[in-house]
Amino acid sequence: MKAASAWPIYRRLLRYARPYIGVFLIGVLGMLLFSATQSALAYLVKRFFNGAFVVRDPKILWEIPLGVVVLFALRGIGDYVANYYPSWVGRQVVKGLRRDVFSHYLRLPTAYLDRQQSGHLLSKLTNNIELVAGAATTAAIALIGDSLTLIGLLAYLFYLNWRLALFCVAAAPVIGWLMQIANRSFRRYSTRIQNSMGDITRVAKEAIDAHRLIKIFNAEDHQTERFERVNELNRASNMKLIRAKAISNPVVQVIAAIALASVLYVSIRQVFLHDMRVDEFIGFLTALMLIPESLRSLVNVGGPLQQGVAAGQSVFELLDQPTEGTGGTRPISRARGEIEFRNVSFTYGSEKGPVLHDVSFHVRPGETVAIVGRSGSGKTTLVGLVPRFYDVQQGQVLLDGVDVREYRLHDLRAQVSLVSQDVVLFNDTIRNNIAFNAIEKTDAEVEAAARAANVMEFVALQPHGFDTLLNDRGQNISGGQRQRISIARALLKDSPVLILDEATAALDNESERRVQQELSLLMEGRTTLVIAHRLSTVEGADRIIVLDEGRIVETGNHRGLLARGGLYAALHGMQFNA
Numbered sequence: 001m002k003a004a005s006a007w008p009i010y011r012r013l014l015r016y017a018r019p020y021i022g023v024f025l026i027g028v029l030g031m032l033l034f035s036a037t038q039s040a041l042a043y044l045v046k047r048f049f050n051g052a053f054v055v056r057d058p059k060i061l062w063e064i065p066l067g068v069v070v071l072f073a074l075r076g077i078g079d080y081v082a083n084y085y086p087s088w089v090g091r092q093v094v095k096g097l098r099r100d101v102f103s104h105y106l107r108l109p110t111a112y113l114d115r116q117q118s119g120h121l122l123s124k125l126t127n128n129i130e131l132v133a134g135a136a137t138t139a140a141i142a143l144i145g146d147s148l149t150l151i152g153l154l155a156y157l158f159y160l161n162w163r164l165a166l167f168c169v170a171a172a173p174v175i176g177w178l179m180q181i182a183n184r185s186f187r188r189y190s191t192r193i194q195n196s197m198g199d200i201t202r203v204a205k206e207a208i209d210a211h212r213l214i215k216i217f218n219a220e221d222h223q224t225e226r227f228e229r230v231n232e233l234n235r236a237s238n239m240k241l242i243r244a245k246a247i248s249n250p251v252v253q254v255i256a257a258i259a260l261a262s263v264l265y266v267s268i269r270q271v272f273l274h275d276m277r278v279d280e281f282i283g284f285l286t287a288l289m290l291i292p293e294s295l296r297s298l299v300n301v302g303g304p305l306q307q308g309v310a311a312g313q314s315v316f317e318l319l320d321q322p323t324e325g326t327g328g329t330r331p332i333s334r335a336r337g338e339i340e341f342r343n344v345s346f347t348y349g350s351e352k353g354p355v356l357h358d359v360s361f362h363v364r365p366g367e368t369v370a371i372v373g374r375s376g377s378g379k380t381t382l383v384g385l386v387p388r389f390y391d392v393q394q395g396q397v398l399l400d401g402v403d404v405r406e407y408r409l410h411d412l413r414a415q416v417s418l419v420s421q422d423v424v425l426f427n428d429t430i431r432n433n434i435a436f437n438a439i440e441k442t443d444a445e446v447e448a449a450a451r452a453a454n455v456m457e458f459v460a461l462q463p464h465g466f467d468t469l470l471n472d473r474g475q476n477i478s479g480g481q482r483q484r485i486s487i488a489r490a491l492l493k494d495s496p497v498l499i500l501d502e503a504t505a506a507l508d509n510e511s512e513r514r515v516q517q518e519l520s521l522l523m524e525g526r527t528t529l530v531i532a533h534r535l536s537t538v539e540g541a542d543r544i545i546v547l548d549e550g551r552i553v554e555t556g557n558h559r560g561l562l563a564r565g566g567l568y569a570a571l572h573g574m575q576f577n578a
């Protein structure tokens, strides 16, 4: 990345800081105060030498010590203000950026999220944004503050002896060139570090999530090795950055020393020629000696600044990912629940072949349709098209006779309750897990849903009943209990279309039958799509669609399909003869 492309990123970062420009300006005032005290220090030294050795003024006995105290008090205030207020702005930027990135995640299309590594997404939200704050504040403080100090000191040098000052300034291009080289490597290494932080988060997260798997496979060493690789990469990248930073310091110092030496040579000659008074000489020297310190922190700012720019780039890349939008314009409050697939073909990515081929079927409002087929035949994919997790490439999916793409996305999704194959629970109480995003529901409604899903019987056994806290992924309850909670959650949503994707697969036969009974009551008046491998659970469906390799191969009711002796009969035979 060239310097030219760093500026737009930094400008975009600054846009987040713009609302707080007033606060930042207070910080700049602090920097001004601080840098003024630096030049004042050189002046004080000059005055001291003038009073002590040139004019022998007894006033300086009080003036100088008092001056020192006042100067350092002012300097302290300046330092505080220059750090506190810009940092305050920095934290606001972090918060604003985090909020934007988080809410952007939620609106990204399923297809995009499928391709991402969650560790990297998390690391952007935590690590990268933190680095961005570094650029927005520490770097800005140093950049503005030290530039001001340098300007102040230079101005003083020019005031004292412009010819000599001009001579000093000649060293500036060399230092500028060095800074550029340093910055370039800072940024390259920073990007590498951030990517490796993403890898660390990803590997650690996977390992923590899969702790049981790791135990049963005795895979601790294997995982440790995997972690060690990304850990080492992170260390190595960090070391490169540290080296670049560590080298840039002494190099700048040596260059500054060479410059100083030539200045000393010229100025000492001037003193000998009586062009310069001793106090002027000392004042000049003091101001000159203060320059390398500011210069150094100005060079060092390259690190955090480039880190921030690299981090900002990856964060903005994410923010620039198009969201799934708000869908069509057509509002719908409550659908009748008629669903139609019209010649639907669907493929996930270009590299894979189509997952659904020319699928057409029609579901009347209130009908219960089962979708069966071998694993990988496309059942989950098919039902996911209704709430538009993905959009079809060919054909149409219609709800109440209207293409789903025409509805407002929010309205469309409000029509669909889904119990998905993999249960998702939140680190919250059982009640809040059932009443997810449904605070308006009364306790009675939540309990009714819980009863229908057979949740009540085990809630009663929990120490805190409904208020029992589930840990994330719900590892403190059984698989069947998790599934029942997710059924209750879908039932509470009370929408005209209900999709059950292997919703009762984790239940024992008896619980399943009970849940089925309750469900069949709830299915009344709702269009229901049921996916199940256990064919006994779909016998009662109005219609059964048999899917094979993304094509509908048979449709009919249980008896009809058995009599037909096709794929359904074969699948059925395997389950019941076993």
Ligand SMILES: Nc1ncnc2c1ncn2[C@@H]1O[C@H](COP(=O)(O)OP(=O)(O)OP(=O)(O)O)[C@@H](O)[C@H]1O
Residues within 6 Å of the ligand: 114, 348, 349, 355, 373, 374, 375, 376, 377, 378, 379, 380, 381, 382, 421
């Ligand atoms: N997010 C995805 N990205 C790419 N391909 C996918 C994705 N999800 C599923 N597939 C592929 O699409 C095909 C159909 O998958 P799908 O999940 O619809 O099958 P299924 O019938 O629900 O299977 P199961 O009974 O095992 O749940 C499979 O070949 C699968 O590999």
Ligand SMILES: [Mg+2]
Residues within 6 Å of the ligand: 379, 380, 381, 421, 501
């Ligand atoms: Mg599936």
